[in-house]
Amino acid sequence: MHSPITGTAAGVPFTALPPAGGGSAPLLVTWHMLDAPRSDAAFAAALPMADLPVWRVHLGMPMCGARMVDGSVDAVLELMREDVLMSFLEPFVRQAFEEFPAALASIRLQLPVGDGPIGVLGGSLGGAVALRVLAGTDTPVFAGAVVNAAIRMRSVVDLFPGDYPYDAASEQAVNELDFVAGAGAIAARAPLLVVSGELDHPGLRADASDLVQALGKRSELLTIPGLAHPLAEEPGIESAPRLPQARAVDAGLVEWFRRHLDGGRRRRPTTP
Template identity: 80%
Template sequence: MRTITGTAADVPFTALPPADGGSAPLIVTWHMLDAPRSDAAFAAALPMHDLPAWRVHLGMPMCGARMVDGSTDAIVELFSTDPLMSFLHPFVRQATEEFPAALASIRAQLPVDDGPIGVLGGSLGGAVALRVLAETGTPVFAGAVVNAAIRIRSVVDLFPGEYAYDAESGKIADSLDFVTKADAITAPLLVVSGEQDHPALRTDASDLVGALGERAELLRVPGLAHPLADEPGIEPAPQLPQARAVDTGLTTWFRRHLELR
């Protein structure tokens, strides 16, 4: 597939153009911290080839081109120190805060139109997409999340040991519960949930769709666990069958809403 790589306000990206390579709407994505754990690998897992839109996959902090010393060891150290306050929350906060400047840079570099965008996030990148939807006021024509971090407490519970919340970390965790923020998410949202994903994340996906009502759809994918690619998930790899099913669902969803713009 034809790809364009670069940086947008210091954020690395992998862009996939529409078939004609010309001016078109924009869909922005944030990848998982599980495989695929880079913008290039996420683009290969979910290319959404048939969309008449630019798909620009942004790199998450300390991933891909921003890895420290070319490895994920620094990330492991962060979540070993404090999974919420050293890892999950800072990553979501940084990716959200750097997005407006990255979006402006993308618009300056690529022939994308100036209308509402689409947003997509996987796993922890899903929390970024949901925060953009709920908190930034960015015009969005449609969003989607895949095996997403919808309630950060559910993600914290996946790490070993019992997490000791205090007043500050409890407040942060509450701020990253998007079921309670459903009223602030006004764009239509597709919630993709693997039938083999972590049980708490599957529950959160159902709860978010329930809270959003007619604004949301739930797509359950048989056989899909949490990752969308095989390890190590840093470099682009052939699309797995379960990822292809997700890709088809996303393409159908965004195409429908592109036609309604």
Template identity: 80%
Template sequence: MSSVITGMAAGVPFTALPPAAGGRAPLIVTWHMLDAPRSDAAFAAALPLHEVPAWRVHLGMPMCGARMVNGSMDAGLELIREDVLMSFLHAFVKQAFEEFPAALASVREQLPVDDGPIGVLGGSLGGAVALRVLAETDVPIFAGAVVNGAIRMRSVVDLFPGDYPYDAESTKAVDSLDFVAKADAIADHAPLLVVSGELDHPALRADAHSLVAAVGERAELLSVPGLAHPLADEPGIEPAPQLPHARAVDAGLSAWFRRHLTGG
């Protein structure tokens, strides 16, 4: 990890890994999980994609990594207690998505990346950001991927204790983050790899299968034996050695992005 580059892109912290050959190359942008690994640096260590001949720029999610409040995740946990959907899940995806255009422009200014189509990758809640980019923007994308992704936000809300008290505003918000319903837009934009751990939450596994079926021939499912939801051990903030299950995910993602970079 000696070649890791860290910086800020329009206020968004990032960890960048250059291609092995160095120099100008295509770009893959990622958004990390809120489970471990829960920072851009930790996500880069868990899924470095060293075999992909591209720059991998891992963007930090709100209030994570360099943007933690007082050096901890406590402020984020307080938002969960306040309102798990509107203050936390929806709010984080909305902010990360809205930050993306300026962050992308800043990355292009700072690093020797090609000006062609990019790849996008998201893990868990970061997957919802990647899927929004695929479904709702016209940014040229050569391929996308999600790992244990937040594909239907209702399923994610249901993982938290208690019955969520939906009203008109929160119903609109949660429905806006149902990417099975946006499968046609995703299919029109780029090919998609959906990585699903066989030990992930059953509802998230079901959503992964539903998204692949809805996107159709432009989507593929990679089911990873033994993988639960996280990709790293707790606390998941600092870079850590790659776990065996993360290595399997990394290999699948690397093959996927390499294939589409070469037009296969």
């Protein structure tokens, strides 16, 4: 197995895993969780998808991994205390989404991934980034997947203590990050696997089911027995041994992306 490649793409840290044979291959881009595993390196270790004949490029989320302030999560916790939605959740998704086009262009220059359709994958808050890429860009995608994803941002806000004081701006923010409401745009773009842990938060599990129902035949729901929300043990910043439940997620992702990969290779991008 090839060693991970680390670098930056337009300022975004990444951990890249080459296909088994090395050389040119399609591209799968991922965004990690803010629960464990909460860095690109840790996410790559939890879900290496080693049996996929693609480059797996795991992008770092804002203020995580190599971009942590003073090497700790204290700055992130301060943003959560300030305003969990408008200072933390929404800006993280927006920044990662806005960084994506330049990061993708840089990856294509650095790695032998060609210019064909890509795969996208996101976990938890990174799932909202992957869904926004599907719903809000014209980047050709052969297949997508999300794991314990932030599908409706209102449900994520509800996980935090207290009643959130919504106003016009925050209502607009959660509505824009409601991907069940935006399922039509996603269904038109690519098939989507929705992975849901049996022990994940009930609201997130309900959203996963609602999204699959809204997407119809282009989507599948994969429930992982015994999986809570995280995919790794704390602290989740460095590479760590894989949990059995993460291995089950990995196997499901490999099967899904393999199934759609040949179709993605045949299709050519319709935009630069």
